[in-house]
Amino acid sequence: MRRQRRLLAIGTAAALALVAACGGGQVRGSGDRSPGAAPSGAAGGGAVDTTFVYAPNLDVVTDWDPASSYSNEIIAMQNIYESLTKFNIQTQKVEPRLATAWTASGDAKKWTFTLRENVKFHTGKPLDAEAAKAAIERTKEEGAGAAYIWDSVKSIKAKDAKTLEFKLKYPAPLDLLASADFAAYIYDTTAAGSGDLKKWFAEGKDAGSGPYTVDTWQKGKEVELSLKAFDGYWGGWQGTKYKRVEFRVTPELTTAAQLVQRGEVGFAPRLNPQLFAQAEAQGAQTEQAASFQNLLALFNTQHGPLKDVRLRKAVQKAIDYDGLVAALKGAGAAASGLVPQGLFGHVPGRAQKQDLAGAEALLKEAGHGPGGKPLKLTMTYAQGDADQQLLATLLSSTLSKLNVTLEAKPLQWSTQWDQAKSGDTAKRQDIFVMYWYPDYADAYSWFVNVFRSSAKPSFNLTYLKDDKFDEAVDKLTELAAVDKDAALKSYADLQTRLIDELAVVAVPYVVNYQRVLAQGVSGYVDNPAYPNVVFVYDLTPGA
Structure with missing residues (x-):
């Protein structure tokens, strides 16, 4: 939609037994790997094959191209792709992501960003200043979705492998713009080789640098999309983390409620006020946040x-x-x-x-x-x-x-x-x-x-x-x-x-936003600058 800016219905294991009044049709189970369960081998402190599951009420992917993507796929894309900066809702400030530092001239018309070392795209190509420059320039040229965030940019120069210099047509807060939830993604523009990159993306492929990469995509299926950990992620996989992410399309709230009951998913932004109130009354892990x-x-x-x-x-x-x-x-x-x-x-x-x-x-x-x-x-x-x-x-x-x-x-x-x-x-x-x-x-x-x-x-x-x-x-x-x-x-x-x-x-x-999380899941921070996005890499699976 630009995206349909839509509140996504997501189920959770946290409210098991809290919503017994809700019925629904049969839903395929997830076996022993329910996200609320203790992951086998977790005590060793390494990343384990544990799955985090969403149940959005809409089809997940409208557009796979990170240059033009402007819809519900934000919930997946923000786990696949990264931007130069990220907005921290707690500090109300922009913080590092792919860029570790940046400076602006006094008139805010010249910006210099220093890129993070040892970052690779999922394609295996190193993420350097030339690659970042190419991604931003392609997004500008496509002119779709939220590409307007780069309208102030007159030129980009890769001064060296880790330094990007922007010259602007007029003053603009480029550090904030570079944290946008769409069109700020940095991606490998050479991923399709001599082929058509837009068609390559449309096949359900990705060229991001984030912690997760596309595993399967089945348009129209209940489990429309699954992501797997990118082993070469710059942040590493130390500690106990989710290694897979699934998106199970669940249009009806009653069905989402059943997923809650059965403990098959790990997070719910809100089922409905009644279910949220029940979960809260029963001591489930809940929070309400302005959006x-x-x-x-x-x-x-x-x-x-x-x-x-x-x-x-x-x-x-x-x-x-x-x-x-x-x-x-x-x-x-x-x-x-x-x-x-x-x-x-x-x-x-x-x-x-x-x-x-x-x-x-x-x-x-x-x-x-x-x-x-x-x-x-x-x-x-x-x-x-x-x-x-x-x-x-x-x-x-x-x-x-x-x-x-x-x-x-x-x-x-x-x-x-x-x-x-x-x-x-x-x-x-x-x-x-x-x-x-x-x-x-x-x-x-x-x-x-x-x-x-x-x-x-x-x-x-x-x-x-x-x-x-x-x-x-x-x-x-x-x-x-x-x-x-x-x-x-x-x-x-x-x-x-x-x-x-x-x-x-x-x-x-x-x-x-009324959130319900699986018991024991920690690390979640609600950030309305990235609506309905759970940065799954930051979570710790619960015991």
Whole structure:
């Protein structure tokens, strides 16, 4: 999706016997290698053949190319590929990853990165400055996904095997940009030899430098993807670590709950609030964390009834924001504008509230509402996502009382996204529901990806075309580097434009991550800068 920014349902062994009320169909077991079990030979302190299992509710891989990848495969890719830097949520600072040090000139237009020694790609090729330069330049040339993170880069020079020098067109925080969750990956551009690299990636191959490499990929299968330890990983395999990672696609929460019961998976970001509460009450290893991920309801400004701004504002006002947050029972928090708290660009005091009288007045002004012409709207949302279904149910009930029929349809992500991007505008939905989170720890991606105009829609599924808005967005990165106060004002003004004036979006809530881990698993740190990613290498299997 850009990616469908979606909360992934993952099962866990931690809540075994806590969710006995949940049923589901039969699921293939994992035998004696359940991730919650003590690994044989673990006492010796070496890496053992222990498997860590996810149960995402979506197909894992949309795009295998690290240059253009922009979807749910982040949960795998961040374990396969690495970037120059990584954002540490605990310190709120950028830390080393493939680069061990970096410096910037006083005007932030020249950056020098020192690369880590003795790093190899999974292809066997050494990772040096020329290879890193080639990867970034190819990503820039592809111009897909989050490649815009490198837009400020004018040139790159490999000064020697371990030194990369960047010259920028304008000031930018390149250390932060290089920590992005997509498009910052460094990879071996020579992996396909004389062949087509994009086609080579599409076969389910990888050319990363991370701790894990692709073992098997079976599109459409329950266990869609499995990773295995890369023996040549620069970090080594000392201590007890997971040697394999599996991704078991589990669209239904009831099935995910059964996986929890049966102890076949090792981590759950959230099954649902009730199950999380049960796990917490029974003393399971749980944690709740604020996220940088929010739910967006995007209104079609180009075709259909919501071309009328009055109807868009009416739908905004019809949403029961407080009721949704209450029903989520801790899994969601009130949103204040587009940008979640904790990110540069957040504006407090912008929480939207339900206003049924205001909604009815706007509908009547447009000739609809009680006593007026019936109005029919279509909405698409993620199949298997109980929270998005809750929004659909509550909004449908509210609108029905206002003589508006909401046809809310749950779809698999690829189907939902393809329909929204259809060249036949009549096939597109009136309201598109999806999650969004930043490409790096800054608000910029909401504005440039979701709302900036483009010739063909990708994630700008309001289909907004507003030159004045685009001009302001294009100045945000440089403004943030040279005048933060002015940048914050611009972020506030842009949110006023999108939400209040143009009414192209509603933000029902911000996601709170509710995590449940297998008993004994240690080393997990929730990092909303990499949503739903578990850096499996950092975990220690539990006894």
